Amino acid sequence: EISHDIVIVGGGAGGIAAAASLLARMGNLDIAIIDPADIHYYQPGWTLVGGGVFTPEETRRDMASQIPGGVRWIRAAVAAFEPEAKAVILEGCRVVKYKKLIVAPGLKLNWAGIEGLEATLGRNGVTSNYRYDLAPYTWELVRGMSGGTALFTQPPMPIKCAGAPQKAMYLSCCEWERRGTLKNTRVEFLNAGGVLFGVKDYVPALMEYVGRYGIDLSFHHELKRIDGPARTAWFERTNADGGREIVEKSFDMIHVVPPQTAPDFVRVSPLANAAGWVEVDQATLRHVRYPDIYSLGDVMSAPNAKTAAAARKQAPVVAENLLRDLGLIAEPHEAIYDGYGSCPLTVERGKVVLAEFAYGGRRVPSFPKWFIDDLKPSKTAWLLKEKILPPVYWQAMLKGREPMAKPHHQTAA
Numbered sequence: 444e445i446s447h448d449i450v451i452v453g454g455g456a457g458g459i460a461a462a463a464s465l466l467a468r469m470g471n472l473d474i475a476i477i478d479p480a481d482i483h484y485y486q487p488g489w490t491l492v493g494g495g496v497f498t499p500e501e502t503r504r505d506m507a508s509q510i511p512g513g514v515r516w517i518r519a520a521v522a523a524f525e526p527e528a529k530a531v532i533l534e535g536c537r538v539v540k541y542k543k544l545i546v547a548p549g550l551k552l553n554w555a556g557i558e559g560l561e562a563t564l565g566r567n568g569v570t571s572n573y574r575y576d577l578a579p580y581t582w583e584l585v586r587g588m589s590g591g592t593a594l595f596t597q598p599p600m601p602i603k604c605a606g607a608p609q610k611a612m613y614l615s616c617c618e619w620e621r622r623g624t625l626k627n628t629r630v631e632f633l634n635a636g637g638v639l640f641g642v643k644d645y646v647p648a649l650m651e652y653v654g655r656y657g658i659d660l661s662f663h664h665e666l667k668r669i670d671g672p673a674r675t676a677w678f679e680r681t682n683a684d685g686g687r688e689i690v691e692k693s694f695d696m697i698h699v700v701p702p703q704t705a706p707d708f709v710r711v712s713p714l715a716n717a718a719g720w721v722e723v724d725q726a727t728l729r730h731v732r733y734p735d736i737y738s739l740g741d742v743m744s745a746p747n748a749k750t751a752a753a754a755r756k757q758a759p760v761v762a763e764n765l766l767r768d769l770g771l772i773a774e775p776h777e778a779i780y781d782g783y784g785s786c787p788l789t790v791e792r793g794k795v796v797l798a799e800f801a802y803g804g805r806r807v808p809s810f811p812k813w814f815i816d817d818l819k820p821s822k823t824a825w826l827l828k829e830k831i832l833p834p835v836y837w838q839a840m841l842k843g844r845e846p847m848a849k850p851h852h853q854t855a856a
């Protein structure tokens with residue numbers, strides 16, 4: 444039997460940031476991170492891989508190099524939680540006990556949820572920026588197209604980085620516009636939801652690009668089936684009266700974003716809410732039923748935008764509340780997460796609409812308007828996305844350096 448004071452499930456954006464955040468506040472903690480993966484990915488970079496700006500290799504590092512010094516890495520997958528026994532069970536049935544548990548295994552991309560998709564991913568014009576090995580294929584397809592039909596899909600919410608499905612589309616259109624082939628290309632955005640972007644203040648800036656690129660928008664269209672060799676996709680359209688019908692579309696290229704759920708081992712665990720996500724208090728990020736468990740990142744239930752930017756602000760909140768609960772720091776009030784999330788919408792090569800918002804869709808821009816006006820496409824925001832945010836991720840967020848992520852404190856309501 445293995446035992447550690449603090450056990451973290453998942454060494455992704457949230458898990459590594461939480462470990463680093465803990466260690467930044469207090470050395471000499473007994474921490475273990477459980478993750479079976481050899482590679483840690485900077486997924487926000489995949490949009491720029493699909494847009495021909497980054498190489499795939501720039502978005503990956505060996506997991507070993509990202510585990511903070513002094514933290515034990517248990518290279519295994521967690522299969523189950525036993526919160527009453529303060530234990531997690533690994534695949535192969537090893538038991539790991541803890542005093543405090545942080546749950547951060549991300550979400551599950553449900554590729555199998557679309558009939559025929561897995562058989563044709565990476566071939567027949569079918570691609571997705573949601574996978575490391577497929578994002579380069581997006582760019583290959585974009586460069587190879589001189590006309591025809593390009594479809595871009597978006598599944599039902601919640602998904603990670605809700606802007607990413609349309610970011611892929613805008614960068615593709617921008618390239619076709621530059622090459623002069625956009626006029627020969629029919630571009631359709633088929634969205635299972637009913638709005639272009641969940642925070643309505645940002646929609647006008649996006650609609651300008653929809654108009655400029657001549658994109659055909661369809662809401663309430665959910666991808667259900669795809670036949671790669673026949674280059675045909677089927678969508679379920681929900682009509683205003685609630686009726687459903689199947690719509691068939693042919694394509695030369697299709698960028699698919701898969702449906703997304705909580706990981707299976709979380710969904711079936713006592714930690715889950717009815718929808719499958721780890722059920723936390725949205726301010727303290729502590730589990731609502733198990734006070735020794737905290738969660739951050741894509742796997743948890745709070746209604747924030749599932750982004751690495753959100754995890755960057757969540758990590759110090761989890762770290763402070765956990766250390767406070769252990770009696771190791773003398774902070775009178777709990778740390779509070781305000782729901783911050785960010786989505787740099789790459790509307791053209793060289794310009795970004797930098798959406799930053801908190802719970803309730805309240806805009807919370809980090810920068811003064813003269814520097815980056817968040818409601819307008821901005822060259823400065825593109826430079827932030829391309830040049831600044833990757834080092835912020837690797838050198839600050841994953842290292843526990845938090846100049847812009849100090850948590851608020853207030854008495855919990």
Ligand code: FAD
Nearest residue numbers: 453455456457480486487521548549604740741750751752
């Ligand atoms: P992840 O970073 O996915 O890490 C989860 C970790 O848990 C992995 O290492 C995995 O191996 C491990 N794990 C899984 N199962 C188990 C198990 N059973 N046991 C142990 N470990 C397990 N965010 C932004 O902020 N800005 C963006 O512009 C942006 N763009 C994006 C574009 C794309 C195409 C994608 C795919 C994502 C984008 N994101 C963006 C979202 C961001 O990448 C995620 O929100 C973030 O990585 C979530 O962190 P996480 O730690 O919850 O999960």
